[in-house]
Amino acid sequence: MTTDTGWVDAYLGLGSNLDDPVNHIRAAVEQLAALDAVKTLTLSPLYLSAPQGPQDQPDYINAALHVSTCLSAFELLNALHAIENRHGRQRQVRWGARTLDLDILLYDNQLITSPDLTIPHRELANRAFVLYPLNDICDGTLAIPGHGNLADLLEKCPASGLQRLSP
Numbered sequence: 001m002t003t004d005t006g007w008v009d010a011y012l013g014l015g016s017n018l019d020d021p022v023n024h025i026r027a028a029v030e031q032l033a034a035l036d037a038v039k040t041l042t043l044s045p046l047y048l049s050a051p052q053g054p055q056d057q058p059d060y061i062n063a064a065l066h067v068s069t070c071l072s073a074f075e076l077l078n079a080l081h082a083i084e085n086r087h088g089r090q091r092q093v094r095w096g097a098r099t100l101d102l103d104i105l106l107y108d109n110q111l112i113t114s115p116d117l118t119i120p121h122r123e124l125a126n127r128a129f130v131l132y133p134l135n136d137i138c139d140g141t142l143a144i145p146g147h148g149n150l151a152d153l154l155e156k157c158p159a160s161g162l163q164r165l166s167p
Contacts, residue, residue: 008108044133064133
Protein backbone atom coordinates (compact mmCIF):
# COMPACT_ATOMS: atom_id res chain seq x y z
CA MET A 1 0.00 0.00 0.00
CA THR A 2 1.56 3.27 -1.05
CA THR A 3 0.41 6.71 -0.03
CA ASP A 4 -2.80 8.06 -1.53
CA THR A 5 -1.26 11.49 -1.99
CA GLY A 6 1.89 10.49 -3.87
CA TRP A 7 5.25 11.43 -2.42
CA VAL A 8 5.60 12.64 1.16
CA ASP A 9 8.49 13.92 3.27
CA ALA A 10 9.86 11.78 6.06
CA TYR A 11 12.74 12.27 8.46
CA LEU A 12 14.74 9.29 9.65
CA GLY A 13 17.14 8.79 12.53
CA LEU A 14 20.22 6.64 11.89
CA GLY A 15 22.50 5.20 14.54
CA SER A 16 25.21 2.58 14.94
CA ASN A 17 27.81 1.66 17.53
CA LEU A 18 29.21 -1.68 16.38
CA ASP A 19 31.47 -2.95 13.59
CA ASP A 20 32.44 0.27 11.79
CA PRO A 21 29.41 2.47 12.57
CA VAL A 22 30.21 5.14 9.96
CA ASN A 23 30.24 2.49 7.24
CA HIS A 24 26.91 1.05 8.43
CA ILE A 25 25.27 4.48 8.28
CA ARG A 26 26.69 5.36 4.86
CA ALA A 27 25.73 1.94 3.46
CA ALA A 28 22.19 2.28 4.85
CA VAL A 29 21.80 5.64 3.09
CA GLU A 30 22.96 4.04 -0.16
CA GLN A 31 20.54 1.14 0.31
CA LEU A 32 17.67 3.55 0.94
CA ALA A 33 18.63 5.55 -2.15
CA ALA A 34 18.51 2.35 -4.20
CA LEU A 35 14.82 1.84 -3.40
CA ASP A 36 12.52 3.03 -6.18
CA ALA A 37 9.98 4.28 -3.65
CA VAL A 38 12.46 6.39 -1.65
CA LYS A 39 14.43 9.43 -2.72
CA THR A 40 17.16 10.52 -0.31
CA LEU A 41 17.30 14.27 -0.08
CA THR A 42 19.61 15.44 2.69
CA LEU A 43 21.91 13.66 5.15
CA SER A 44 22.99 15.51 8.28
CA PRO A 45 26.54 15.62 9.55
CA LEU A 46 27.51 12.66 11.71
CA TYR A 47 27.51 13.01 15.49
CA LEU A 48 29.12 11.03 18.29
CA SER A 49 26.95 10.44 21.36
CA ALA A 50 26.96 8.40 24.54
CA PRO A 51 24.66 5.37 24.55
CA GLN A 52 21.15 5.52 26.00
CA GLY A 53 20.46 2.89 28.64
CA PRO A 54 23.31 0.46 29.38
CA GLN A 55 26.62 2.33 29.41
CA ASP A 56 28.80 -0.77 28.92
CA GLN A 57 28.77 -0.35 25.16
CA PRO A 58 30.57 1.86 22.62
CA ASP A 59 29.46 5.40 21.84
CA TYR A 60 27.08 5.85 18.93
CA ILE A 61 27.44 7.51 15.58
CA ASN A 62 24.15 9.27 14.73
CA ALA A 63 22.69 11.17 11.81
CA ALA A 64 19.35 12.30 10.42
CA LEU A 65 18.15 11.81 6.87
CA HIS A 66 15.42 13.65 4.98
CA VAL A 67 13.72 11.45 2.39
CA SER A 68 10.77 11.67 0.06
CA THR A 69 8.77 8.47 -0.29
CA CYS A 70 5.62 7.07 -1.81
CA LEU A 71 5.60 4.26 0.76
CA SER A 72 3.12 4.30 3.61
CA ALA A 73 4.67 4.78 7.04
CA PHE A 74 4.31 1.06 7.74
CA GLU A 75 5.88 0.08 4.41
CA LEU A 76 8.76 2.45 5.12
CA LEU A 77 9.20 0.87 8.55
CA ASN A 78 9.35 -2.59 6.93
CA ALA A 79 11.96 -1.34 4.44
CA LEU A 80 14.04 0.09 7.30
CA HIS A 81 13.85 -3.19 9.23
CA ALA A 82 14.97 -5.11 6.13
CA ILE A 83 18.03 -2.85 5.82
CA GLU A 84 18.78 -3.22 9.55
CA ASN A 85 18.57 -7.00 9.17
CA ARG A 86 21.02 -6.94 6.24
CA HIS A 87 23.45 -5.23 8.61
CA GLY A 88 23.09 -7.95 11.24
CA ARG A 89 20.79 -6.05 13.61
CA GLN A 90 19.94 -8.06 16.73
CA ARG A 91 16.94 -7.07 18.86
CA GLN A 92 17.83 -8.84 22.10
CA VAL A 93 18.57 -6.07 24.61
CA ARG A 94 16.53 -2.89 24.86
CA TRP A 95 18.87 0.04 24.17
CA GLY A 96 21.66 -2.46 23.61
CA ALA A 97 24.54 -2.09 21.20
CA ARG A 98 23.59 -2.43 17.54
CA THR A 99 25.11 -2.52 14.11
CA LEU A 100 22.35 -0.31 12.74
CA ASP A 101 19.27 1.44 14.08
CA LEU A 102 16.92 3.16 11.63
CA ASP A 103 13.91 5.04 13.00
CA ILE A 104 11.14 7.03 11.40
CA LEU A 105 11.20 10.31 13.31
CA LEU A 106 8.55 12.17 11.31
CA TYR A 107 6.27 11.17 8.46
CA ASP A 108 4.30 13.82 6.55
CA ASN A 109 3.21 15.75 9.67
CA GLN A 110 1.21 12.71 10.78
CA LEU A 111 0.55 11.44 14.27
CA ILE A 112 0.59 7.63 14.29
CA THR A 113 0.22 5.44 17.35
CA SER A 114 0.17 1.69 16.91
CA PRO A 115 1.84 -1.27 18.61
CA ASP A 116 4.49 -1.30 15.86
CA LEU A 117 5.00 2.38 15.09
CA THR A 118 4.74 5.71 16.88
CA ILE A 119 5.23 8.95 14.94
CA PRO A 120 6.67 11.31 15.91
CA HIS A 121 9.18 8.92 17.43
CA ARG A 122 8.25 8.68 21.12
CA GLU A 123 11.64 9.88 22.41
CA LEU A 124 12.36 12.48 19.71
CA ALA A 125 11.77 15.46 22.01
CA ASN A 126 14.25 14.21 24.62
CA ARG A 127 17.21 13.14 22.53
CA ALA A 128 19.91 15.60 21.54
CA PHE A 129 21.42 12.99 19.20
CA VAL A 130 18.16 13.15 17.22
CA LEU A 131 17.26 16.84 17.48
CA TYR A 132 20.61 18.39 16.56
CA PRO A 133 21.19 16.32 13.39
CA LEU A 134 17.56 16.96 12.44
CA ASN A 135 18.12 20.69 12.88
CA ASP A 136 21.14 20.51 10.55
CA ILE A 137 18.97 19.35 7.65
CA CYS A 138 15.86 21.44 8.16
CA ASP A 139 14.67 24.75 9.39
CA GLY A 140 14.08 25.20 13.13
CA THR A 141 10.47 26.04 12.30
CA LEU A 142 9.84 22.42 11.26
CA ALA A 143 6.60 21.39 12.95
CA ILE A 144 6.86 18.37 15.22
CA PRO A 145 3.27 17.10 15.58
CA GLY A 146 2.23 17.22 19.22
CA HIS A 147 5.43 19.05 20.29
CA GLY A 148 5.50 22.48 18.62
CA ASN A 149 8.45 23.26 16.41
CA LEU A 150 12.01 21.99 16.34
CA ALA A 151 13.51 25.23 17.68
CA ASP A 152 11.35 24.96 20.83
CA LEU A 153 12.54 21.40 21.44
CA LEU A 154 16.18 22.37 20.94
CA GLU A 155 15.90 25.05 23.64
CA LYS A 156 14.83 22.37 26.14
CA CYS A 157 17.40 19.75 25.12
CA PRO A 158 21.05 20.69 25.71
CA ALA A 159 23.68 19.22 23.39
CA SER A 160 25.85 18.11 26.31
CA GLY A 161 27.96 15.11 25.41
CA LEU A 162 27.09 15.39 21.72
CA GLN A 163 30.02 15.87 19.36
CA ARG A 164 29.61 16.85 15.71
CA LEU A 165 32.06 14.80 13.62
CA SER A 166 31.63 16.00 10.07
CA PRO A 167 30.39 19.18 8.42
